[in-house]
Amino acid sequence: MHICMDWRAVKFDWNKARAFLVTAEEGSLSAAARALGMSQPTLGRQVDGLEQELGIVLFQRVGRGLTLTPSGLELLEHVREMGQAAGRVSLTALGQSQAIAGTICISASETYATVLLPPIIAKLRLLEPGIRVEIVVSNQASDLRRREADIAIRSFRPTEPDLIAKKIGDAEARLYATPAYIEKLGYPTKPYDLRHADFINLDHSGMMMKGLNTLGLGLTEANFPLMTESYLVMWELVREGAAIGILDAFIGDADPTVRRVLADLEPLTFPMWLVAHRELATSRRIRMVYDFLAEELKRN
Template structure:
């Protein structure tokens, strides 16, 4: 049966509509909560509230995920258009701002947000106290076109034509473990010596296994008894001596409780990009922070 409802005649809270939109796109409340940087119960209440206001059921639970009902699918088309329009209006308005004071949001992964950004943001605040900074912590790429952040630190080059990007440089990903764990492995000297070592997996798709094996380690899935999507949790496990982890050398080498595993092993390398929406370059505040981040990250 086709649902025929004029959604345009219904008034509802955009925050609730956005919660619905991201949940529909992510497929679960937990994934949507991570993408939006909010608590899952809060997100669930917003989706429930929208269903109550509209008087329809938008999702059906399937296993651990959610699937859209016919009403939800119909609503999704309209809300997605509203989101794109709202993003364009917000970007144009912000791009015309010449005020240096005001808010700005910077998106970064957990480790960059926790280790690299605090001293940089502290220095920025001393120089520009009128700029209020929000750090958006996400291990997934924030959608700059939808204003999930104003500026993002990423490890890949964006392909969207409306985004501008500056390559900061290349970072080395190094194997780390505690000295005791390295000694338990017999102080390995070659990649073959790590055939019985435990590693902490950060990637369900197998990308980490493939990347490490490109260095000649010859690992299997049995070498990854630990899995987490959190870089901070991974790093704590490494410092506790649970297994071997992989992290940016700039961060790993500064931690006194761990050492490099196979110090002469060729590192995995990945780029660091600073990304912003093209229209934001006309904003004095965005340009100031963007240029400042480039200068500081290159240090």
């Protein structure tokens, strides 16, 4: 089906179009409402309003989700192009700004946002009180091209050509447990001694177990009776003596309630990258904060 109408005669509301775009990409009104930070009824009214203005049906309900109609599919391509254009306009305008004062959005994982960033942001605010900081806490990579954040701290180097990145250093992830739990294990001294230990899993893919087994631990699924995708929940479980967890040694070594398990075991290493959009390099505010974070987070 081809949408045939005089677009010049349509009173087009970008807010409604954005509601349609995010709903289409998220697959449900509830997920789209969370992504946009608005209530589901408000989002639903915007989508309904767009359908009424255009005189077409955009979605069909399938179970608890939504599927696009042929008209919705055709419209999606046009609205997606509009969204990309709006993002480029925003990036260009921000990139040309020479003012230090203003808002900056920084994306980081739970542990880094909770432990590493607060003292750094406090120092930044003393130096530049005109800068307002928004911290996006997410264990998933924020999409900088869609302005989900201005700067992101990531554990991988971006491949997108329109992003710039600077390697801060390498982080070492080590095993931790409470002294009581280590005593319960009989003070292990070699990887094989952990064959009956309990670990806290952080993903369903098996990557954590695979990574630990490269160090000679020989673990199976039976060694992972606890599962959470939250690093903060994992760390609290470790502190309560429930099992062994893994964390950046920079953070783990600073916690007096836990100890390294197999202190001489080779750590799992991963890089730390500071990432921003290339067009933001001309913004004094973004550049200043980017360079400040790079210096403060630098790992020797």
